[in-house]
Amino acid sequence: MANSGATLQNYNTELIKMLETIKENRDEVQVEIDAEESEKRQIEENMKMLSLRLQELNESLSKKYNTRNEFDKTISETENAFMKILESSQTLLHVLKKEGASLNKKKAQTLTGVKKGDFETPQRDH
Template sequence: MMSKQGAALQTYNNELVKCIEELCSKRDEVNRQVQQEEEEKARLQHDIRILTEKLSRVNESLARRLASRAELDRTIAETEAAYMKILESSQALLSVLKKETGNLARATDPRGVHKDH
């Protein structure tokens, strides 16, 4: 009777040891996966930090360039407006000069002088 119980106990013991070994093996596998993912997480956080710094630098540069472009747009618009005023003034001046030249030509035309006599 005792030897039968002893044999059963031995069987249970063997199975328990086997189960514990399987659980330990599974735990080792999960632990290995955890380490891999922790390493990947660290790598990704490092990449994010680098990309965040790059993004910040690009945003600063972009803001400066946008301000620069806006300033250039304003300067171009003001210059073009001033140039158009110069063109209009030149046109007006030319008209006045042509009129005056015409008047002078009539006044100094000998035929015009003879007509007055």
């Protein structure tokens, strides 16, 4: 029976060593869990901040796109109006040149058609 007590003591010692090894392995896993949980919290915080920043950027971009579109509209309307002014100016210039030429022709005819002597009355014999 003495042998049984020694065997039981050996089993007990081996059991305690195995239990300590298992606890050490569990503690190693817990350290990894704690590290990953910490990293996870950090990533979640970063994602929250990035999500807020993304929302701010989207709102800012939306306002800037609207402003740019208003500029584009104003530029387009102004360019169209300017082209109409150019066309009207060209038409006006053409009409003015034509009228000016016609008036110069009439002026030339008027000046050459009537001479200074043409208005003098003939002298009468007395």
